[in-house]
Amino acid sequence: MFRLPIDAESFPLGKGPMVMLILFLISTLFIFGRSEEQGEDIEFWIFANTHYEEYQARVPLFEAQNPGVNVQLINFGGTMHDKLLAAMLSNFGAPDLVEVEITSIGRFLKGAIDEVGFVDLRPRLESEGWMDRLVVSRFTPWSYRGRIFGIPHDLHPVVLLYRDDLFKAAGVEMTEVETWDDFIAAGKKATRDLDGDGKIDQYAIVLDRRTESDYFSLLLQQGGGFFDEDGNVIIDSELAIETLEFFTALFNEHNIATPVYGTWHGDPSNFAAMQDGKILSILAPDWYVGILKSQVPQMSGKWKAVGMPAWHPDGRRTTTRGGTMIGITKQCKHPDRAWELLKFTYFDRPGLVNRYETTRIIPPLKAAWDAPIFKEPDVYLGGQPLGELFIQLAPDLPPRYQNPYWSEAADLLNDAIFAAVTEKQTPREALTDLAEKVRALMAKDMDRWGEM
Amino acid sequence: MNRKRRTNLLWNQQQKIAPYLFIAPFYLLFVIFMGYPLISSLVMSLYEMRGFQSRIFVGFGNFTDLFGDPIFWKSLKNTAYFAIGTLTLQLPIALLLAILLNSKFVKGKNFLRLAFFAPVLVAGVFVAIIFNLVYDQRAGLVNQEFILFGKEIGWLNEENYVMPAVILTGVWQWAGFNMIYFLAGLQGIRQELYEAAAVDGANWWQAFVHVTLPSLRPVIAFVVVVSMIGSLQLFDLPFILTNGGEPADAGSTIVMYLYKNGFQFMRLGYAATIGWVLFFIIAVISIVQLKLLGIFRDE
The missing domain is CATH 3.40.190.10 (Periplasmic binding protein-like II)
Known part of the structure; x- marks a missing residue:
């Protein structure tokens, strides 16, 4: 008969520690000795x-x-x-x-x-x-x-979601807005101080100035990007600079944009501002409409959607986010x-x-x-068939070229946008500095590794 | 006969081996989960990683890069700001609360102790989400009060206010926790010392300065050092509250920058370097604090 070389009585500190040691050994065997499961x-x-x-x-x-x-x-x-x-x-x-x-x-x-x-x-x-x-x-x-x-x-095509009732109250028919110039004109009518206290109570559009989300969407809409297809940095191109100038002007020159309430578009504070009628439009990808439906169901029937204003007549009416x-x-x-x-x-x-x-x-x-x-008509958009609009825009989605340096680039782009909108740097300075930083990062790796 | 000799031999052997077996689990786990990662990260800080398989030896290249990195300095400045805020705001408040709740004149002490302690039971993530609403520029609770005085502060949207907002949130969450340490320290001070001070004609303030504070020195040292280490390792609260350190890295901390480099930018060597620099900062500050607080002094 098998016998352990030691018995419980002679084990140091008695039976308890011996049981604990045995349990430890068994569980170790179980954890590390588990065989690979069979099958697909x-x-x-x-x-x-x-x-x-x-x-x-x-x-x-x-x-x-x-x-x-x-x-x-x-x-x-x-x-x-x-x-x-x-x-x-x-x-x-x-x-x-x-x-x-x-x-x-x-x-x-x-x-x-x-x-x-x-x-x-x-x-x-x-x-x-x-x-x-x-x-x-x-x-x-x-x-x-x-x-x-x-x-x-x-x-993830993007549309312009807008408060039809409030734009109409300001005398604007949003279905007639086709370009960003049209939007600025419409926005100036709709951005208003309603109670005469000298403070604007409703803004034509809410935009995120802390992160790249809205600016980059606008840049993609024009066919731009941070990197081109071959991985070159193009964020200091004239197109990118002009887009950032336009973006900052919506806040500082035309005064029709408000920074996002809270930290991003999905912030409860932002939803609260929407419900209070402080925000009249937002650039919304398809997934964002899903979020709105679940987070602010009480706004059902208040929104309508159109393609994004184009940069020029007959231009692209969407982007992707x-x-x-x-x-x-x-x-x-x-x-x-x-x-x-x-x-x-x-x-x-x-x-x-x-x-x-x-x-x-x-x-x-x-x-x-x-x-x-x-x-199918979408109740949340007052019966408008939103899916049809998204599908109509889908074939025209711009490409968004991927790059291993995107995370670093996006982090720095956030800072550049904020610096431009808060007028710490001009859009040209902000994007030129940014491009130099990212190029330097890439060049350093190139030196180190001999290839990207 | 042989069997008996063998048993004796085993008995003698196990007397020697058993203690090592008992402490083996700790050392085994320590080597696997602390020793190996520590050495591995030290080695890693001397390399730059590329992708998942390649790495190249750069010596102290990562360290020189780090000292010339403006975002690292900004993150260090923010972290120091938070640490100083903790020392100058959070700990005095914690001590004050402890003194009040140790006083015989305050009623409902148990309830108040629980109430002040409770915030630490809330996970940091939820605290950040709650305070996101509290600091909201237009509708937040804080600004609702400030608006009465005609001010509307962008707590999380303006660079200058981001770290004060993080510090105030830290006070809310941790002051009650530190209060418990001070309370335990206060309750350990012998009443005779106060009686002797009273006999000598000491007023309340003199008793506080000459009896309470010296008696609390070990507790203060512990709370200061632990709070400082916690402050220097700050991550989750500003990460969520400021959506990753925005705007313009105003909410970025050292650990947040470490995380970004390691997990978002895949610069693991650089991240390991940040980790080791942080370790030395914490070690130096802790030793200096303990020295200043007289913990190394022989009494």
């Missing part, structure tokens, strides 16, 4: 609650269609990108499939192109003919040096199966229709656009 398990990381809820409802269908496949959905919320970064750095623990937010993707593209932690999806997209069926410009945020590391979840991609990581154990799940969640028409129903997000798959739901 797909781990899918998500950071957005709405996406998670959508996939939770749809994944059982995929599992039923693919017996033996087990999909593990994990919603890490806002910390997901940091966890993904750590997993890719340690070359261990990354999921098979993952969604990444547009402002975060740049950091994952740093280093040699072959070291990027995502699988290049271009071969699969081209061989299966998906490129023509999606809005091509939406691949640009997820592509770098000719490789496509992610499939767009969305288009925000976005998410789905990618297959290089640590994926079953890339073919992951690709099937990717297609199921991103290219399946019923699923995309359901997505629009819950989040108002327009999908990049053109084949989904003729679904009746996109033509």
